[in-house]
Amino acid sequence: xxxxxxxxxxxxxxxxxxxxxxxxxxxxxxxxxxxxxxxxxxxxxxxxxxxxxxxxxxxxxxxxxxxxxxxxxxxxxxxxxxxxxxxxxxxxxxxxxxxxxxxxxxxxxxxxxxxxxxxxxxxxxxxxxxxxxxxxxxxxxxxxxxx
Numbered sequence: 001x002x003x004x005x006x007x008x009x010x011x012x013x014x015x016x017x018x019x020x021x022x023x024x025x026x027x028x029x030x031x032x033x034x035x036x037x038x039x040x041x042x043x044x045x046x047x048x049x050x051x052x053x054x055x056x057x058x059x060x061x062x063x064x065x066x067x068x069x070x071x072x073x074x075x076x077x078x079x080x081x082x083x084x085x086x087x088x089x090x091x092x093x094x095x096x097x098x099x100x101x102x103x104x105x106x107x108x109x110x111x112x113x114x115x116x117x118x119x120x121x122x123x124x125x126x127x128x129x130x131x132x133x134x135x136x137x138x139x140x141x142x143x144x145x146x147x
Contacts, residue, residue, distance in 0.1 A: 033134035034058075037127075037143045048115050048144050049074065049082075055113040056087050058140040064112035065089045068102060070119060096120045103130060110137035117144045 040046060048069060055065050065087055067074070074091045090112075094102055096119035103116055107130070116130075122145060134141040 033137055033139040033141065035127075035131040035134050035141050035143060037145070039145050039147060041147050048117055048142075049078070051115055051142055052079075052084060052087075052089060053082050055115065055140060055142065056084060058113055061138070062088075063139070066106055066112045066114045067091045067117075068094045068099065068106075068114060069117035070094060094119070100126060104133065107133035107137045107139055107141075110139065113140040115142045115144065117146070 052065050
């Protein structure tokens with residue numbers, strides 16, 4: 001057991017102070033994901049790809065950054081301008097019919113953070129499912145809906 005010291009005196013229980021064991025400091029932290037939701041109006045100055053650097057900073061874990069949207073393929077020069085030249089980024093073109101299953105599979109893999117541009121109406125059960133899967137997988141998800 002290690003003791004913290006202040007000056008020359010140890011801070012042990014016998015002095016009424018605090019004793020910390022080094023094994024307590026090394027316990028694994030539970031990794032929990034999150035769901036952030038955004039509603040963007042048509043013509044919004046905020047574009048979903050601008051959020052990729054934010055996702056890159058979400059955790060110390062090296063994860064893929066996935067952008068699921070029905071349009072706008074990325075190019076390497078733009079990713080470099082966002083400071084993502086060393087980050088693994090993938091864009092997947094999704095359609096309304098397949099987006100739910102693709103999101104489910106991406107979150108089950110538990111190796112990426114996601115930006116999802118949701119197509120059509122998002123049911124409350126779908127939103128809850130995405131949030132639960134994000135939490136369990138340790139993935140951070142930004143879910144975007146357009147008005």
